[in-house]
Amino acid sequence: MTQKKLAVIGGDGIGPEVVAEGLKVLEAVAGPDAFETTPYDLGAAHWQRTGEVLSDETMAELAAADVILLGAVGAAPGATDVPSGLLERGLLLKLRFAFDHYVNLRPSRLFPGVPTPLADSVVAGREVDFVVVREGTEGLYCGNGGTFRGGTPNEIGTEVSINTAYGVERVVRDAFERATRRRNKLTLVHKHNVLVYAGGLWRRIFESVAAEYPQVSTDYLHVDAATIFLATDPARFDVIVTDNLFGDILTDLAAAVTGGIGLAASGNINPTGAFPSMFEPVHGSAPDIAGQGVADPTATILSVALLLEHVGLLDEAARVEKAVLADISARTPGTKRSTTEVGDAIAAAV
Numbered sequence: 001m002t003q004k005k006l007a008v009i010g011g012d013g014i015g016p017e018v019v020a021e022g023l024k025v026l027e028a029v030a031g032p033d034a035f036e037t038t039p040y041d042l043g044a045a046h047w048q049r050t051g052e053v054l055s056d057e058t059m060a061e062l063a064a065a066d067v068i069l070l071g072a073v074g075a076a077p078g079a080t081d082v083p084s085g086l087l088e089r090g091l092l093l094k095l096r097f098a099f100d101h102y103v104n105l106r107p108s109r110l111f112p113g114v115p116t117p118l119a120d121s122v123v124a125g126r127e128v129d130f131v132v133v134r135e136g137t138e139g140l141y142c143g144n145g146g147t148f149r150g151g152t153p154n155e156i157g158t159e160v161s162i163n164t165a166y167g168v169e170r171v172v173r174d175a176f177e178r179a180t181r182r183r184n185k186l187t188l189v190h191k192h193n194v195l196v197y198a199g200g201l202w203r204r205i206f207e208s209v210a211a212e213y214p215q216v217s218t219d220y221l222h223v224d225a226a227t228i229f230l231a232t233d234p235a236r237f238d239v240i241v242t243d244n245l246f247g248d249i250l251t252d253l254a255a256a257v258t259g260g261i262g263l264a265a266s267g268n269i270n271p272t273g274a275f276p277s278m279f280e281p282v283h284g285s286a287p288d289i290a291g292q293g294v295a296d297p298t299a300t301i302l303s304v305a306l307l308l309e310h311v312g313l314l315d316e317a318a319r320v321e322k323a324v325l326a327d328i329s330a331r332t333p334g335t336k337r338s339t340t341e342v343g344d345a346i347a348a349a350v
């Protein structure tokens, strides 16, 4: 296989810590020459030093990569030295939008032996293994809003969700295709009882595409009810398709019920291949544990497995998954291992 160009953005907080372990496993499984790795120093510290979040020049370099691995960006939720949203919007969402990552793929699987808050009766004898296909380029994350009458008692803040027929149809089609490669079940999650315009568009497109996939059984849940079933009957799900914000929220919940946010992987995919896809853990920069060497790198390592699969290294991807599964099953509840210990163990096992 020809060498792939891999751009690496560690980012903020635990981002660089978990990415280091992801790269360790990548090299262990694929060898030192499979990827030409270029690190990019981006995030809060870079902005503080240079006043720049993401230059056009860096953007052009990233666009020329085959694939991107990202840790996380963003400051502590209460921080005042970095404006809220500066890095999330100016870096992370900029990459997702510019590289047209319209499929934000977030698999969730309850691995054997993993502690879960789910009741025994919910999981006993049932497999929890589903994937959320979250729309990644539209919805409420477009930045379509503003503040009016700022500084007055009558201030108004707006944030308008953008949903295009083009954008909804392509992600819904992707979800149907994925369902056919899995257990042929697809659930649309929205809130069309209240968000009648956006929800109505999603529903109509979903129903019209469904007619082309008679083998896929479909259902619909309002997002509030979906949270109930994620906690009480997650085994009912195979593929879920939903919008950008609902998908963001549902996948943190999905992570929490399937072993925790430290295990949740994701891919921001541009299925056309016109731009590099980007792989990252679902979690953020976790400022509360940054610098302590205790972050779980498993989510990043599983994101590396998704990356390998994306570039066609299927055997390597399967080996990473298998090594993670073995590592997770061998974990003793209550025993803590450092970030590097987990990375070392998985790298040794691949």
Ligand SMILES: NC(=O)C1=CN([C@@H]2O[C@H](COP(=O)(O)OP(=O)(O)OC[C@H]3O[C@@H](n4cnc5c(N)ncnc54)[C@H](O)[C@@H]3O)[C@@H](O)[C@H]2O)C=CC1
Pocket: 014, 018, 071, 072, 073, 074, 075, 076, 077, 088, 092, 261, 262, 280, 281, 282, 283, 284, 285, 286, 287, 288, 289, 294, 295, 296, 297, 299
């Ligand atoms: N993709 C990205 O770059 C994302 C960035 N963020 C940003 O990250 C910052 C922190 O956001 P939060 O809302 O606190 O979410 P978060 O996901 O960073 O942390 C939530 C909780 O999960 C824990 N946690 C997260 N990853 C972990 C891991 N690998 N191992 C063990 N524990 C882990 C944290 O310690 C914290 O208690 C914010 O600036 C936010 O905007 C948040 C989500 C995604």
Ligand SMILES: CC(C)CC(=O)C(=O)O
Pocket: 074, 088, 089, 092, 093, 248, 282, 283
């Ligand atoms: C930080 C946000 C832009 C996104 C987020 O929380 C996510 O993609 O999971």
Ligand SMILES: [Mg+2]
Pocket: 248, 249, 252, 282
């Ligand atoms: Mg999130």
